[in-house]
Amino acid sequence: VAYLFARRYFEEKGSAAHGRGVFAAKKCESCHDQPGSGAPSLQSRRGQFSAQQMASAVWQHGPRMLAEMEKQRIRWTSYAGREMADLIAFLNSR
Numbered sequence: 001v002a003y004l005f006a007r008r009y010f011e012e013k014g015s016a017a018h019g020r021g022v023f024a025a026k027k028c029e030s031c032h033d034q035p036g037s038g039a040p041s042l043q044s045r046r047g048q049f050s051a052q053q054m055a056s057a058v059w060q061h062g063p064r065m066l067a068e069m070e071k072q073r074i075r076w077t078s079y080a081g082r083e084m085a086d087l088i089a090f091l092n093s094r
Helices: 002-010 016-025 051-071 083-093
Strands: none
Touching: 016 083, 051 083
């Protein structure tokens, strides 16, 4: 229980406003929230995103994501600095 309580003090806080820009710049919207794309909608999952959840999603679904991105000629993206924290803040605010 102490671990779960303390965990929130060590997670980096992001900016939802900056995260909106990351979401657009990384072309996340080209698959997520697009009916028929096969990617899960992120709209209804407000407040459910964390660094651990994002790492788990990429671990489980990364190969399929990469294959779909290659079909659409979208390069696999990487995140630097605070981009992931900002993206998580944006996704949790929607």
